[in-house]
Amino acid sequence: MTVKAATIPTKEQIEEVATDKTLFGFWVYLMTDLLMFAVLFATYSVLHGSIYNGPSSNEIFNLPFALTETMILLVSSFTSGLGTLAAHEKSRKFVLLWFGITFLLGLAFLGLELSEFSKLVAEGNSWHRSAFLSSFFTLVGTHGLHITTGLVWMLICMISVATKGVTKSMVRKLTLLSLFWHFLDIVWIFIFTIVYLMGAL
Amino acid sequence: MNWKEFILGKLTWNDLPHEWFTLGGTGAFVVLAIGLAIFLTYFKRWKWLWNEWLTSTDPKKIGVMYIAVAFFMFLRGGLDALMIWSQQVLGASNMPGFLGAQHGYLSADHFQQIFTAHGDIMVFFVTMGFLFGLINLVVPLQIGARDLAFPFLNSLGFWLYFAGVLLINMFFVLGGQFGATGWLAVAPLSELQFHPGVGVDYWIWSLQVSGLGTLIGGINFVVTILKMRAPGMTLMRMPMFTWTSLMSMMLVITIFPILAMTIALLTMDRYFGTHFFTLNNGGNQMMYWNLIWMWGHPEVYVLIIPSFGIYSEIVSTFSKKKIFGYPSLVAAAAGITLLSFAVWLHHFFTMGAGADVNSFFGIMTMFIAIPTGLQIINWLFTLFRGRIQFVSPIYWFFGMVSTFTFGGMAGILMAVPPIDFQVHNSLFLVAHFHTTIVGGALFGIFAGFTYWFPKFTGFRLHETLGKYAFWTWLVGFFISFVPLYILGFMGATRRLDHYAASTGWQPLFLTALVGICILALAVGIQILQLIVSIVKRKELRDTTGGDPWDGHTLEWATTSPPPFYNYAVIPEVHGRDAWWEMKKQGTAHKPVKYHDLELPKNTPMGIYIAGFIFLFGVAMTFHATLFSLIGLFGAVTCAFIRAFDDHSEYILPAAEVEKIENRLRKK
Amino acid sequence: MKFHKGLLKSYIIGFVLSIILTLCAYLPVVYHVNSHHENLSHITILFIILPLAFVQLFVQLLFFLHLGQEEKPRWKLSMLVSFFSIVLIVIVASIWIMQHLNYNMSFIQFNNLMKYGEGF
Numbered sequence: 001m002t003v004k005a006a007t008i009p010t011k012e013q014i015e016e017v018a019t020d021k022t023l024f025g026f027w028v029y030l031m032t033d034l035l036m037f038a039v040l041f042a043t044y045s046v047l048h049g050s051i052y053n054g055p056s057s058n059e060i061f062n063l064p065f066a067l068t069e070t071m072i073l074l075v076s077s078f079t080s081g082l083g084t085l086a087a088h089e090k091s092r093k094f095v096l097l098w099f100g101i102t103f104l105l106g107l108a109f110l111g112l113e114l115s116e117f118s119k120l121v122a123e124g125n126s127w128h129r130s131a132f133l134s135s136f137f138t139l140v141g142t143h144g145l146h147i148t149t150g151l152v153w154m155l156i157c158m159i160s161v162a163t164k165g166v167t168k169s170m171v172r173k174l175t176l177l178s179l180f181w182h183f184l185d186i187v188w189i190f191i192f193t194i195v196y197l198m199g200a201l
Numbered sequence: 202m203n204w205k206e207f208i209l210g211k212l213t214w215n216d217l218p219h220e221w222f223t224l225g226g227t228g229a230f231v232v233l234a235i236g237l238a239i240f241l242t243y244f245k246r247w248k249w250l251w252n253e254w255l256t257s258t259d260p261k262k263i264g265v266m267y268i269a270v271a272f273f274m275f276l277r278g279g280l281d282a283l284m285i286w287s288q289q290v291l292g293a294s295n296m297p298g299f300l301g302a303q304h305g306y307l308s309a310d311h312f313q314q315i316f317t318a319h320g321d322i323m324v325f326f327v328t329m330g331f332l333f334g335l336i337n338l339v340v341p342l343q344i345g346a347r348d349l350a351f352p353f354l355n356s357l358g359f360w361l362y363f364a365g366v367l368l369i370n371m372f373f374v375l376g377g378q379f380g381a382t383g384w385l386a387v388a389p390l391s392e393l394q395f396h397p398g399v400g401v402d403y404w405i406w407s408l409q410v411s412g413l414g415t416l417i418g419g420i421n422f423v424v425t426i427l428k429m430r431a432p433g434m435t436l437m438r439m440p441m442f443t444w445t446s447l448m449s450m451m452l453v454i455t456i457f458p459i460l461a462m463t464i465a466l467l468t469m470d471r472y473f474g475t476h477f478f479t480l481n482n483g484g485n486q487m488m489y490w491n492l493i494w495m496w497g498h499p500e501v502y503v504l505i506i507p508s509f510g511i512y513s514e515i516v517s518t519f520s521k522k523k524i525f526g527y528p529s530l531v532a533a534a535a536g537i538t539l540l541s542f543a544v545w546l547h548h549f550f551t552m553g554a555g556a557d558v559n560s561f562f563g564i565m566t567m568f569i570a571i572p573t574g575l576q577i578i579n580w581l582f583t584l585f586r587g588r589i590q591f592v593s594p595i596y597w598f599f600g601m602v603s604t605f606t607f608g609g610m611a612g613i614l615m616a617v618p619p620i621d622f623q624v625h626n627s628l629f630l631v632a633h634f635h636t637t638i639v640g641g642a643l644f645g646i647f648a649g650f651t652y653w654f655p656k657f658t659g660f661r662l663h664e665t666l667g668k669y670a671f672w673t674w675l676v677g678f679f680i681s682f683v684p685l686y687i688l689g690f691m692g693a694t695r696r697l698d699h700y701a702a703s704t705g706w707q708p709l710f711l712t713a714l715v716g717i718c719i720l721a722l723a724v725g726i727q728i729l730q731l732i733v734s735i736v737k738r739k740e741l742r743d744t745t746g747g748d749p750w751d752g753h754t755l756e757w758a759t760t761s762p763p764p765f766y767n768y769a770v771i772p773e774v775h776g777r778d779a780w781w782e783m784k785k786q787g788t789a790h791k792p793v794k795y796h797d798l799e800l801p802k803n804t805p806m807g808i809y810i811a812g813f814i815f816l817f818g819v820a821m822t823f824h825a826t827l828f829s830l831i832g833l834f835g836a837v838t839c840a841f842i843r844a845f846d847d848h849s850e851y852i853l854p855a856a857e858v859e860k861i862e863n864r865l866r867k868k
Numbered sequence: 869m870k871f872h873k874g875l876l877k878s879y880i881i882g883f884v885l886s887i888i889l890t891l892c893a894y895l896p897v898v899y900h901v902n903s904h905h906e907n908l909s910h911i912t913i914l915f916i917i918l919p920l921a922f923v924q925l926f927v928q929l930l931f932f933l934h935l936g937q938e939e940k941p942r943w944k945l946s947m948l949v950s951f952f953s954i955v956l957i958v959i960v961a962s963i964w965i966m967q968h969l970n971y972n973m974s975f976i977q978f979n980n981l982m983k984y985g986e987g988f
Contacts, residue, residue: 542957546965558965558968
C-alpha cells in the first residue's frame with residue numbers, strides 16, 4: 001500500500017505501510033527458507049537409495065509415530081492461528097492461552113522427534129552410517145531446528161505479552177510468528193509424505 | 202574434549218604467519234590499519250567516521266562503503282591475477298623454480314589457493330560489492346523513495362559483507378592457507394579426506410557470512426522496489442536500472458538459499474561426519490556440482506543484469522532519446538532471468554548425464570542468447586538518429602558491445618555439447634567467462650560509476666583521464682585474453698600451475714602477462730582520475746543544480762549531492778522517464794510545502810551483530826567451540842534486542858527540512 | 869472474547885480438512901505395509917499420497933495463510949508462485965539429472981573407480 005497522492009501521510013498510514021512492508025518482507029524470507037528445504041528434499045530424493053549396507057527407509061520408520069507427530073503439529077498450527085486472532089483482539093489472556101498450548105504442543109513434537117533420533121543413534125544408525133541417513137537426519141533435523149527457533153521466539157513473545165501486554169508491535173510480531181509456524185507445518189506435510197509415507201513403501 | 206581444545210580448537214603456534222606471503226599479507230594489513238589510524242587521529246575524524254558513516258542506515262552512505270571495500274578487494278584480486286600470470290610465464294620456461302617451488306615461484310598448492318581466492322574475491326566481494334553499492338545509491342532515488350524498506354537490515358547486510366571480507370583475508374593472519382579447490386570448492390576435493398586443514402573452512406565461512414548479507418540485501422531491495430515506489434510509478438514506468446536491479450535481486454533471493462544449503466551440507470560433511478559428498482558411505486559428489494551450479498549459473502546473471510540496466514540508462518541519456526523498445530527490454534531482462542534457471546548443466550556437460558539431458562540444457566543455453574541479443578539491438582536502435590554525446594560512459598558502452606559480444610559468441614560455441622567436450626575446463630572457458638564478466642558486468646559498473654559520480658559528490662570525474670582509462674582497459678583486456686582463447690583451442694587445461702616448456706606456449710603467456718600489466722596501468726589511471734578529480738573538484742563542479750547530463754530519471758531531480766532524506770516531498774510520477782517529462786512540462790522546480798519526516802536513526806547494532814558473526818566464523822574455522830558459542834549467542838542476543846527496540850526512528854521537523862533544502866538549492 | 873467470525877471459520881475448516889487429508893494419505897500406506905506390500909502397488913500409492921499432500925498444501929495456504937485474500941497487486945501470491953516453480957525445478961531437475969548420471973555410470977562402478985581406479 002503506497003500513499004496515494006503526494007499528501008502528508010498520517011501516523012496511522014505510516015504505521016500501516018510499515019506493517020505491510022514487514023509482513024511482506026517476512027513472507028519473502030519464508031520463501032527463501034522454502035528453497036533451502038527444497039535443496040534438502042532434492043538431496044534426500046537423490047541420496048535415498050545410498051544406504052551403503054545400512055538400513056533402508058522402510059526398516060527404520062515407524063508410521064504411527066510419524067502420524068502422531070503430524071497431528072500434534074497440525075493442532076499446534078491451528079492453535080497458533082487462534083492465538084493470532086486473540087492478538088488482533090488485543091486479548092492478553094487468550095494470547096497467552098493459545099500460544100501457551102502451541103508452545104507445549106511444539107515441545108511435545110520436539111520431544112518425540114528427539115526420541116526417534118536418539119533411538120536410531122543408539123542402534124548405530126546415526127548420520128555417520130550412510131548418505132541416506134545423513135540426508136534424513138539433516139532434512140528432518142533442519143525442520144526440528146526451525147521448530148526450536150520458533151519455540152524460543154514464542155517464549156520470548158509470551159514473556160513480553162505477560163509483562164507488557166499486547167502492544168501494536170507485539171501484534172505484528174505474533175502475526176509473523178504464526179506465519180512462521182504455519183509455514184513449518186506446511187513443510188512437515190511434505191516431510192511426512194515424502195520421507196515417512198514414501199519411505200515405508 | 203579437553204579445555205585447550207574447547208577454547209582454542211585446532212589453533213597452534215604454527216598458524217601464525219611465517220611464510221613469505223602470509224608475512225607479506227599481514228604486514229600490508231598492519232601498515233594499512235596503522236596508516237588509517239594515524240590519518241583518523243590527525244584529522245580528528247574517529248567520531249565523525251563512527252557517527253556519519255559506520256553506524257549510518259542511509260543507503261547512500263552504505264553504497265559508498267560497499268564501493269570502497271569492493272575496490273580494495275579488486276586490488277587484491279588483481280594482485281592474485283598478476284601472480285597467476287607471472288607464475289605461468291616463469292613456469293613455461295626451462296628455468297628452475299625458486300622460492301621453494303618446482304616451477305616458477307609458486308608451489309602447486311599455493312598456486313591453487315591463489316586462483317581459488319581470485320575467483321571468490323572477484324565474484325563475491327568485488328562485483329557483488331560494486332553492484333550492491335550502486336543499487337543502494339541509485340535505486341531509492343530512481344523510485345522516489347527516501348530509504349530502503351528495512352534500513353537497519355541494509356546496514357546489517359553491509360557489515361556481514363564486510364565480515365566476509367575479513368574472513369577471506371583472515372588466513373594471512375591465522376592459519377596460512379586458503380582452500381586449494383577452485384572458487385566453488387568442488388567435492389570430494391573439499392572434503393576432509395583431501396583438505397584436512399583450515400583452508401576450505403575459511404572458504405565456507407567467508408561465503409556463508411557474506412552470503413547471508415547478500416540474501417538480506419536481496420530481500421530488502423525486492424521489497425523496496427515492489428512496495429516503495431512513488432505514487433504514479435507503475436512497474437512499466439520504472440527506470441531500466443531499477444527493473445534490472447529488481448530482476449537481479451529476485452535472482453539473488455532465489456539462488457542464495459541454494460548456495461547456503463549446499464555449503465551447509467559440505468560443512469556437515471567436514472564438521473559432523475555426514476556423507477553427502479564423501480567418497481565413501483554412499484556420498485554422491487556429482488550432487489554437489491549439480492547443486493552448486495544451480496546457484497552458480499544464475500549468479501553470473503545476477504552480476505550482469507544490473508549492468509544491462511546501466512547501459513540502458515547511459516545509452517538513452519547520451520543519445521538524448523527515450524530508450525528504444527522499453528517493453529521489449531523489460532521482457533528481454535525477464536526472459537534472461539527466467540531462462541537462467543534452465544541452463545546450469547552446461548557447466549558439467551562432460552560429467553556424463555547422457556545425450557538427452559545434455560541436449561536439453563544445450564538448447565536452453567542457446568536460447569539465452571536471444572534476449573541478450575535483443576537488448577543489444579534495442580540499445581543500438583536508441584543510438585540510431587540520436588544526438589550522441591561521446592563522454593566516457595558511452596565509451597564503456599561501446600567497449601561492452603565489442604567485448605561482451607566476443608565473449609558471448611564463445612559461449613554460444615560452448616553451448617553445443619560436442620564442442621564443449623573439447624574446450625571444457627580449458628583456458629578457452631577461462632577466456633570466455635572473463636570476457637563476458639569484465640566486458641559486460643565490470644565495464645557497466647565503471648560506466649555507472651562515472652555516470653552517477655556527480656550525483657553523489659557534486660562534481661564530475663575528470664573526463665580525459667576517463668577516456669585514457671577506458672582505452673587502456675580495452676587494449677589491455679584484449680591483449681590479456683585473446684592468447685587464452687588461442688591456448689584453450691590448442692588444448693591448455695585450466696588451473697595448472699605450469700605448462701611444460703616443450704609446449705612452446707611461453708610467448709603466449711608472456712603476451713597475456715603484458716596485457717595484465719596494461720590492465721594494472723589502466724586501474725592506476727582510474728585511481729589517478731579519482732585523485733585528480735577530487736583535487737580539481739571546484740573546476741569539475743556540477744553547476745546545473747543536480748542534472749549535469751540532462752538526465753531522464755528521477756534521481757536527477759535532486760540536488761548533487763542529495764539531502765540525506767532524498768526527497769523532502771515524494772514526487773508524483775505521470776509517465777516513464779519521469780524527470781524528463783517534468784522538465785518538458787515545466788513542472789520541474791515547482792515550489793513545495795514541507796512536512797515532518799520520520800527517518801531511521803543510526804545504529805551500531807549491525808556492526809555488533811556482524812562482529813559476533815565474524816568471531817563465530819573464525820572460531821568455527823578452527824573448531825574453537827567456546828568462541829563459536831560466544832559468537833553465535835552474542836549475535837542472536839543482539840538480534841533479539843534490536844527486534845524488540847521500538848524506538849528506532851526519529852522525527853525531522855519541517856522547519857529543518859526547509860533549511861536543508863534552501864541551503865542545498867542555493868549552491 | 870469475540871473473534872472475527874470469518875477468520876475463525878477459516879481456521880476451523882482448514883484444520884478439519886487437513887486432518888481428513890492426512891488420514892486419507894496415511895491409511896492406504898498402512899494398509900499396503902500391513903499386507904506385506906502385496907495390496908496396492910507403489911505407483912497407486914504415489915498417485916494417492918502426492919496429490920493429497922498438494923491439496924493439503926493449498927488448503928493450508930488458503931485457510932491458514934489467507935493467501936487468496938490479498939488486495940491487488942498480489943505480491944505474496946506472485947512470490948509464492950515464482951518460488952514454488954523454482955522449488956519444482958530444483959527437486960525434479962535434480963532427480964532427472966542425477967538419475968541420468970547414475971545411469972551412465974552405476975554407483976558400484978563409480979565406487980570401484982574411486983577406490984581402485986577400475987572401469988575406465
